Amino acid sequence: MDIFTSNMFFGIFISLVAYEIGQILYKKTKLPIFNPLLIGIILVIVFLKVFNIDFETYNQGGQFINMFLGPATVILAVPLYKQLSLLKKNFIPIIIGITIGCLVSVLSVMILAKIFNLNNELIISLLPKSVTTPIGIEISNTLGGITGVTVLAVVITGITGAIIAPIVCKVFRITDPVARGIGIGTASHAVGTSKALEMGETEGAMSSLSIGIAGLITVVIAPICLNIVSKFF
Numbered sequence: 001m002d003i004f005t006s007n008m009f010f011g012i013f014i015s016l017v018a019y020e021i022g023q024i025l026y027k028k029t030k031l032p033i034f035n036p037l038l039i040g041i042i043l044v045i046v047f048l049k050v051f052n053i054d055f056e057t058y059n060q061g062g063q064f065i066n067m068f069l070g071p072a073t074v075i076l077a078v079p080l081y082k083q084l085s086l087l088k089k090n091f092i093p094i095i096i097g098i099t100i101g102c103l104v105s106v107l108s109v110m111i112l113a114k115i116f117n118l119n120n121e122l123i124i125s126l127l128p129k130s131v132t133t134p135i136g137i138e139i140s141n142t143l144g145g146i147t148g149v150t151v152l153a154v155v156i157t158g159i160t161g162a163i164i165a166p167i168v169c170k171v172f173r174i175t176d177p178v179a180r181g182i183g184i185g186t187a188s189h190a191v192g193t194s195k196a197l198e199m200g201e202t203e204g205a206m207s208s209l210s211i212g213i214a215g216l217i218t219v220v221i222a223p224i225c226l227n228i229v230s231k232f233f
Contacts, residue, residue: 005053005057005058006057007061008060008061009061010057010058010060010061011057011058011059011060011061011062011063011064011065012061012062012064012065013061014044014047014058014062015040015044015062015065018039018040018041018043018044018047019036019037019039019040021039021040021043022034022035022036022037022038022039022040022043023036025039026039032159032162032163032191032194032195033159033163035155035158035159035162035191037155037158037191038155038159041151041152041155044058069133069134069137069138082205083205083206083208083209086178086205086206086209087209090178093178094178094182094206094209094210094213095213097179097182097183097186098182098186098210098213098214098217099217099221101130101182101183101186101187101214102130102186102214102217102218102221103221103225105129105130105186105187105218106127106218106221106222106225107225107229109123109126109127109129110123110127110225110226110229111229113126114229120144120230121144121145121146122145122146122149123226124140124143124144124145124226125140125145125146125147125149125150125153126145126149126150126153127139127140127143127145127218127222127226128140128150128153128154128218128222129150129153129154129156129157130154130157130186130187130188130189130214130218131154131189131211131214131215131218132154132189132190132211132215133151133154133155133189133190135215135218135219136150136151136153136154137150137151138219139218139219139222142223143222143223143226154189155191157187157188157189158188158189158190158191158192159191160188161184161187161188161189161191161192161195162188162191162192162194162195165180165183165184165187165188165192165195165196165199166195166199168183169183169199177199177200177202177203177206178202178206180196180199180200180203180206181196181202181203181204181205181206181207181209181210182206182207182209182210184196184199184203184207184210185206185207185208185209185210185211185214186210186214189211189214190211192207193207193208193211196208
């Protein structure tokens with residue numbers, strides 16, 4: 001085991017295997033709770049605990065996965081470009097809807113966190129829960145949050161959104177595909193978008209569009225809201 005774990009590719013190998021198992025489970029069950037990212041995280045943690053492998057050993061190779069977070073963020077511009085005509089046609093309602101969604105997400109976290117007396121480090125870590133992981137990590141790092149908590153919050157938010165999105169749309173009778181896509185993408189980023197794609201092509205396209213815009217808006221409003229709310233609580 002020591003020979004295996006001492007290899008710099010150990011962390012990458014374990015991460016890829018765990019994620020692939022998650023992919024297989026999700027394809028077999030089609031249940032959002034078996035999200036590949038969540039399953040991969042759980043399997044890696046269990047493996048490290050069972051074989052008593054410390055995080056530093058794993059991260060010798062696992063850290064290289066972070067190299068792809070930057071390019072992944074840039075790639076978010078692709079769906080935005082592909083849906084440019086739809087964005088132009090519905091520009092004002094789309095921007096207003098996403099902006100309000102981002103504000104509600106950020107402010108609700110801060111107010112509830114203050115009510116439950118969480119420290120500032122945890123509050124900052126939870127702020128980017130509704131944006132995609134690469135952007136969420138950058139926001140958390142910039143403001144001084146805990147990356148691990150941010151990733152967990154993002155995953156849980158995405159899975160929760162994917163599970164309840166169809167129910168919410170049905171209960172509140174949201175039938176417009178653009179509105180449904182914008183709501184899902186803004187609230188639950190890429191994981192929610194996978195569900196939006198199952199609901200319809202337009203829903204999936206608008207949800208993909210929302211991921212990038214919501215990320216950009218959150219980058220701007222998160223530190224502003226943090227400063228404003230901190231003055232009153």
